[in-house]
Amino acid sequence: xxxxxxxxxxxxxxxxxxxxxxxxxxxxxxxxxxxxxxxxxxxxxxxxxxxxxxxxxxxxxxxxxxxxxxxxxxxxxxxxxxxxxxxxxxxxxxxxxxxxxxxxxxxxxxxxxxxxxxxxxxxxxxxxxxxxxxxxxxxxxxxxxxxxxxxxxxxxxxxxxxxxxxxxxxxxxxxxxxxxxxxxxxxxxxxxxxxxxxxxxxxxxxxxxxxxxxxxxxxxxxxxxxxxxxxxxxxxxxxxxxxxxxxxxxxxxxxxxxxxxxxxxxxxxxxxxxxxxxxxxxxxxxxxxxxxxxxxxxxxxxxxxxxxxxxxxxxxxxxxxxxxxxxxxxxxxxxxxxxxxxxxxxxxxxxxxxxxxxxxxxxxxxxxxxxxxxxxxxxxxxxxxxxxxxxxxx
Amino acid sequence: xxxxxxxxxxxxxxxxxxxxxxxxxxxxxxxxxxxxxxxxxxxxxxxxxxxxxxxxxxxxxxxxxxxxxxxxxxxxxxxxxxxxxxxxxxxxxxxxxxxxxxxxxxxxxxxxxxxxxxxxxxxxxxxxxxxxxxxxxxxxxxxxxxxxxxxxxxxxxxxxxxxxxxxxxxxxxxxxxxxxxxxxxxxxxxxxxxxxxxxxxxxxxxxxxxxxxxxxxxxxxxxxxxxxxxxxxxxxxxxxxxxxxxxxxxxxxxxxxxxxxxxxxxxxxxxxxxxxxxxxxxxxxxxxxxxxxxxxxxxxxxxxxxxxxxxxxxxxxxxxxxxxxxxxxxxxxxxxxxxxxxxxxxxxxxxxxxxxxxxxxxxxxxxxxxxxxxxxxxxxxxxxxxxxxxxxxx
Numbered sequence: 001x002x003x004x005x006x007x008x009x010x011x012x013x014x015x016x017x018x019x020x021x022x023x024x025x026x027x028x029x030x031x032x033x034x035x036x037x038x039x040x041x042x043x044x045x046x047x048x049x050x051x052x053x054x055x056x057x058x059x060x061x062x063x064x065x066x067x068x069x070x071x072x073x074x075x076x077x078x079x080x081x082x083x084x085x086x087x088x089x090x091x092x093x094x095x096x097x098x099x100x101x102x103x104x105x106x107x108x109x110x111x112x113x114x115x116x117x118x119x120x121x122x123x124x125x126x127x128x129x130x131x132x133x134x135x136x137x138x139x140x141x142x143x144x145x146x147x148x149x150x151x152x153x154x155x156x157x158x159x160x161x162x163x164x165x166x167x168x169x170x171x172x173x174x175x176x177x178x179x180x181x182x183x184x185x186x187x188x189x190x191x192x193x194x195x196x197x198x199x200x201x202x203x204x205x206x207x208x209x210x211x212x213x214x215x216x217x218x219x220x221x222x223x224x225x226x227x228x229x230x231x232x233x234x235x236x237x238x239x240x241x242x243x244x245x246x247x248x249x250x251x252x253x254x255x256x257x258x259x260x261x262x263x264x265x266x267x268x269x270x271x272x273x274x275x276x277x278x279x280x281x282x283x284x285x286x287x288x289x290x291x292x293x294x295x296x297x298x299x300x301x302x303x304x305x306x307x308x309x310x311x312x313x314x315x316x317x318x319x320x321x322x323x324x325x326x327x328x329x330x331x332x333x334x335x336x337x338x339x340x341x342x343x344x345x346x347x348x349x350x351x352x353x354x355x356x357x358x359x360x361x362x363x364x365x366x367x368x369x370x371x372x373x374x375x376x377x378x379x380x381x382x383x384x385x386x387x388x389x390x391x392x393x394x
Numbered sequence: 395x396x397x398x399x400x401x402x403x404x405x406x407x408x409x410x411x412x413x414x415x416x417x418x419x420x421x422x423x424x425x426x427x428x429x430x431x432x433x434x435x436x437x438x439x440x441x442x443x444x445x446x447x448x449x450x451x452x453x454x455x456x457x458x459x460x461x462x463x464x465x466x467x468x469x470x471x472x473x474x475x476x477x478x479x480x481x482x483x484x485x486x487x488x489x490x491x492x493x494x495x496x497x498x499x500x501x502x503x504x505x506x507x508x509x510x511x512x513x514x515x516x517x518x519x520x521x522x523x524x525x526x527x528x529x530x531x532x533x534x535x536x537x538x539x540x541x542x543x544x545x546x547x548x549x550x551x552x553x554x555x556x557x558x559x560x561x562x563x564x565x566x567x568x569x570x571x572x573x574x575x576x577x578x579x580x581x582x583x584x585x586x587x588x589x590x591x592x593x594x595x596x597x598x599x600x601x602x603x604x605x606x607x608x609x610x611x612x613x614x615x616x617x618x619x620x621x622x623x624x625x626x627x628x629x630x631x632x633x634x635x636x637x638x639x640x641x642x643x644x645x646x647x648x649x650x651x652x653x654x655x656x657x658x659x660x661x662x663x664x665x666x667x668x669x670x671x672x673x674x675x676x677x678x679x680x681x682x683x684x685x686x687x688x689x690x691x692x693x694x695x696x697x698x699x700x701x702x703x704x705x706x707x708x709x710x711x712x713x714x715x716x717x718x719x720x721x722x723x724x725x726x727x728x729x730x731x732x733x734x735x736x737x738x739x740x741x742x743x744x745x746x747x748x749x750x751x752x753x754x755x756x757x758x759x760x761x762x763x764x765x766x767x768x769x770x771x772x773x774x775x776x777x778x779x780x781x782x783x784x785x786x787x788x
Contacts (some may be wrong), residue, residue, distance in 0.1 A: 006415075006418050009419060009422045009423065012411065012415050012418060012419045013410075013411075013419065015415070016407075016410035016411040016412075016415060016416075016419075017406065017407075017410040017411075018410075021400075021406050021409070021410060022410075024400045024406060025403060025406045025407065025410075027658070027659065028403045028658055028659065028662075029403065029423070029659070029662075030659060031658075031659030031660075032659070182775075184777065186777075188777070190775060190776070190777065191775040196754070197752045197753070197754065198752065199748075199752070200748055200751070200752070201746065201747055201748065202746075212752075212754065216773050217761070217773055218773050218774070218775050219772065219773060219774050219775070220774075220775050220776070221774055221775065221776035221777075222776075226774070233752070236670070236671060236747065236749055237671070237749065237752070237753055237754075238632035238633075238635075238636065238667075238671050239632075239633075239636070239753065239754075239758040239761075241632075242632065242633070242758075243758070243761055243765070246761075246765045246772065247772040247773045247774065248772050248774060264421070264422055264425075265421065265422065265423070265424060265425030265426070265717055265718060266425075266670055266717045268422075268423075269663055269666050269667050269670065269717065270667055270670065270671075272663050273632075273663050273664055273667035276630070276660055276663065276664065277630060277631070277632050277664075323659055323660045323663065324659060352595065352596075353595055353630065354593075354594055354595065355630050355631065357594070358591045358592065358593070358594070358606075358627070358631070359591070359631055359633065360590070360591065360606065360631075360633075361762060361765060361766045362766040364633040364636075364637070364762055365759065365762035365763040365765075365766045366763075367611070367633075367637055367640075368755060368758055368759035368762055369759040369760075369763065371637070371640045371755060371759075372755045372756040372759045378613065378640065378641040378642050379610050379611055379612050379613060379641045380612070380613050380614075380615055380620070380641065380642065381576075381584060381585040381612050381613070381614050381615065382584070382614070382615035382616075383578065383580075383582070383584065383615075
């Protein structure tokens with residue numbers, strides 16, 4: 001299928017437009033241009049050896065008198081599954097450990113401090129099947145599962161914070177969750193976050209596997225900044241993004257699994273809007289390629305049963321608090337995106353645009369409470385009606 | 395200045411890319427393509443006579459068994475000021491009445507049912523000056539001012555709902571507000587909405603002129619659908635958009651005034667994200683051209699005093715609830731954008747994506763209330779800390 005898929009929006013623009021016109025199109029689409037990182041190691045060799053798209057960009061902030069720059073390199077890994085979905089569960093997972101482990105090593109060589117993989121990275125995105133076995137066997141303990149143990153060693157070895165989105169089986173209750181495990185750069189499990197908003201859309205039958213997360217909106221204080229994780233479908237919910245911001249996040253990762261046709265025209269909008277609205281960096285990560293399953297399934301769209309999920313279009317990207325964004329990774333290849341950030345930009349943009357000052361939080365706390373009531377009367381004005389809900393300020 | 399400004403992103407893409415590559419770039423950027431409206435009258439003549447960019451698009455919804463399609467044509471007018479800012483207040487306003495009145499007539503000829511102009515459309519956007527007189531003399535009564543009276547006649551004549559964003563002087567208190575007046579298709583003032591979020595950014599010193607709006611989040615029930623108005627800087631605030639959605643809006647207009655350099659890379663993101671997140675149509679409208687003022691002013695950016703505001707880049711556009719959007723109007727010319735919508739799409743997309751179902755409103759009502767307290771303790775997890783704020787579900 002990848003033969004029919006275009007490489008990326010960026011490659012289309014760069015083939016078609018030249019010089020000033022290319023610059024102008026990029027200015028309108030992406031904003032201020034990020035600078036390519038000049039790495040000391042041979043990036044082309046890394047890319048060729050692993051057969052991945054490697055891109056690295058840096059965006060600066062202004063110099064302040066009383067704070068030093070807080071430079072952090074974050075990494076995003078996007079990848080296809082390695083083995084067939086008919087292979088054994090352990091074989092599939094081990095192959096992904098091996099593949100992604102090598103990309104994490106490459107990220108370490110490129111100076112990455114905090115890395116995040118795509119949603120449920122240790123397995124195919126099998127929820128389209130609505131089958132339980134064998135897919136539920138990919139679920140593992142967030143604290144002591146094989147994936148966490150595997151990554152703890154890498155985190156310690158590379159002095160890297162690793163955000164690991166997995167299918168979790170709760171150690172106590174045995175229930176399944178869609179969870180991101182945060183492993184700090186000393187190899188310790190700092191904590192976990194469970195996906196807050198669960199889709200019931202087309203092939204994304206995830207609500208039949210796990211429930212809305214019960215871990216709130218934690219922000220993890222790491223040695224490389226305050227990070228949070230908005231898992232996949234949570235990117236459609238501005239309130240989810242907002243709470244991570246109110247809890248002080250400086251970087252919010254959005255590990256995802258989403259396919260062409262359904263969401264590709266939304267992909268560049270939502271995580272980017274969140275960075276703008278909340279004065280933090282966002283990093284949106286999508287898996288790559290096609291996944292085919294042994295038994296046919298239907299998609300709730302009236303079409304015949306089939307075995308293919310669709311095209312996971314990669315296109316992972318990072319947005320700065322001022323809304324300027326990196327190009328996207330490939331739509332068709334595994335990839336590693338490295339972004340060098342100065343976290344001081346969060347406060348600088350907050351002071352410039354001031355949305356946290358002007359957002360009128362107490363007003364909306366009241367409004368949302370009213371709107372949550374079963375007897376909520378929406379503020380509607382029609383002919384021969386007066387506005388009986390004129391509000392006073394908070 | 396317009397000589398140096400590019401015409402539009404769309405013109406760049408169409409000059410540089412061909413056929414399948416152009417289609418693919420548009421698919422990724424804009425989503426499903428809108429169809430050009432085939433008008434029965436001579437659109438080219440209208441555009442030439444008025445020297446404006448006229449564009450018209452339609453987007454369909456699925457046919458339902460129990461509801462008929464609800465087809466509505468909305469219009470967006472973007473324009474430069476007509477007279478110099480040194481001319482008399484009445485002369486400047488009358489010239490704008492005359493110019494925009496002609497474009498409203500053109501919109502009527504093109505079958506528009508609901509039209510909206512840009513923010514503070516009867517005046518230059520003089521708030522950069524921080525001077526009061528003569529600019530405050532543009533303020534007028536929402537209910538009985540010259541602009542409302544002028545538009546009431548046009549609304550009745552053309553059977554058109556008109557959304558008129560003006561500088562309002564309160565009839566009772568004499569205070570000034572940034573207000574949108576909604577005039578129904580019978581020429582009656584249906585109501586008004588005052589801008590909820592006021593900028594304090596660069597040249598947008600609006601907080602020195604008027605206060606945060608006290609009219610809540612009204613949705614106006616018209617014969618052509620339920621409409622609301624999110625004025626300019628409110629587009630940066632997802633909670634503002636959310637409340638219009640919770641009150642049942644099907645179309646939300648975003649009359650704006652914003653300049654190149656500051657916001658152009660955000661322009662395609664925010665109103666579009668709102669349409670996606672809230673399952674309604676949005677229509678973002680920006681003014682056009684440069685505005686020069688008699689006395690110099692500074693912009694809070696360390697640069698020398700100057701008399702020019704910057705380039706208002708037009709680029710008005712409409713987004714459907716499924717996230718697909720129209721091309722933008724010109725960056726350099728006055729324009730009229732006509733969009734034919736089937737309002738049934740709002741509920742269809744809501745049932746498909748389901749964000750109102752999955753948004754967990756009671757949870758966030760509680761969270762926002764907590765976060766509004768002065769003693770709020772954000773949910774942070776660091777080394778040797780446990781997560782003491784594990785939440786239960788709403």
